[in-house]
Amino acid sequence: MSEVEVFLDDTPGEVRGVVVRDGRFEHLLIQREDDVAEHRLGARCVGRIAEVHPGLKGAFVDLGPIVHGFLPFRGQDRLAAGQKVEVEVSAEPREGKGPTLRLIGAGEGAPRLLSPGPTVVETLARLAPGSTPVTGAAAIQAGRDAEEEAGWPGELFPDTGLDLIVQRTRALIAVDLDLSPAPGVSFGAAARTRANRQGLQAAARMIRLKRWGGLVAIDLIGSGEDGDVVLAAAKQAFGGDPDVVFGPVNRFGVLQLALPWRRTPLEEILNGPDRRRRPEQRAQDVARSLRHSLLSNTTVARITLRCAPDEAALAGPLVARLGPRAHLNADPAVAPGAFTWEEG
Numbered sequence: 468m469s470e471v472e473v474f475l476d477d478t479p480g481e482v483r484g485v486v487v488r489d490g491r492f493e494h495l496l497i498q499r500e501d502d503v504a505e506h507r508l509g510a511r512c513v514g515r516i517a518e519v520h521p522g523l524k525g526a527f528v529d530l531g532p533i534v535h536g537f538l539p540f541r542g543q544d545r546l547a548a549g550q551k552v553e554v555e556v557s558a559e560p561r562e563g564k565g566p567t568l569r570l571i572g573a574g575e576g577a578p579r580l581l582s583p584g585p586t587v588v589e590t591l592a593r594l595a596p597g598s599t600p601v602t603g604a605a606a607i608q609a610g611r612d613a614e615e616e617a618g619w620p621g622e623l624f625p626d627t628g629l630d631l632i633v634q635r636t637r638a639l640i641a642v643d644l645d646l647s648p649a650p651g652v653s654f655g656a657a658a659r660t661r662a663n664r665q666g667l668q669a670a671a672r673m674i675r676l677k678r679w680g681g682l683v684a685i686d687l688i689g690s691g692e693d694g695d696v697v698l699a700a701a702k703q704a705f706g707g708d709p710d711v712v713f714g715p716v717n718r719f720g721v722l723q724l725a726l727p728w729r730r731t732p733l734e735e736i737l738n739g740p741d742r743r744r745r746p747e748q749r750a751q752d753v754a755r756s757l758r759h760s761l762l763s764n765t766t767v768a769r770i771t772l773r774c775a776p777d778e779a780a781l782a783g784p785l786v787a788r789l790g791p792r793a794h795l796n797a798d799p800a801v802a803p804g805a806f807t808w809e810e811g
Contacts, residue, residue: 473591474609475600478755479788483610484587486594492613492676496587497736505530506566508559509584513574516550531578538568558728604762617676617733629662633673639682642670646688659688664700671704680728687720749804750781756806757793771809773798
């Protein structure tokens, strides 16, 4: 039975949840106070059909002021512009697109939020039933470590010689499994099978942590693997979601599957279109770093963090909620994203 640890970091402005399974990060949940509630996974809303788009086999739905989503049609769905519907967010926004919706039934009244999606605490309880979240400085560090690991493109496994790379393009997620020469590592059929199974498990974990979905193409080690064995291993690695669709292993040794999109990809939450950390995220980093220092140094009466002026302006309201021991100074000499500390 796998060992599960759960962490909950409730820093002003942002709540993070982390799930660790057998010592490896599996999930990083992030919810911010300024998030659009109608965009959260699981949120229920009354919406108005704004435009039916036959070519896309769906409709754009007005969920309220400047908030919209896309509702794919299922089967014999017949909806008309102006019709009121009750919908649930089945996939959060990504790549500049609004949320994807699921039709619940007919709606009444003005477009509005009926109920927000599950909180981080509620989601952690679903992912790790019975686990008590660790809080405080350890939870902040777990969130940092999970974020860092989510940025890795791959990993080496000395025990099997597996060399794993996971990359996402606009079209698909490409997973490359290879055997890297290492002392004592065999390259026979048994070694390839063992490395492929390990690679499927590791790739599934990395994709969950990065919060990716869509078409996945996995280039297996060797081209003569038993397709049924590989497919069974893939279902074990990616299982748990009934909407995952598995394809066969083709003659080139590539396994394809389709993963449903659920959450906004982690890189889009943290970074802007230029792939640089968002200013508001850097401000959140300031508040989180100061809170971590306060929790780690409980005997110090006062801790002051110096940061760039733009970050200080955004972080100020968050830092003010950390209590009288927390202080923030804007220092033009400090580079964006960097901090300096003063105690006492």
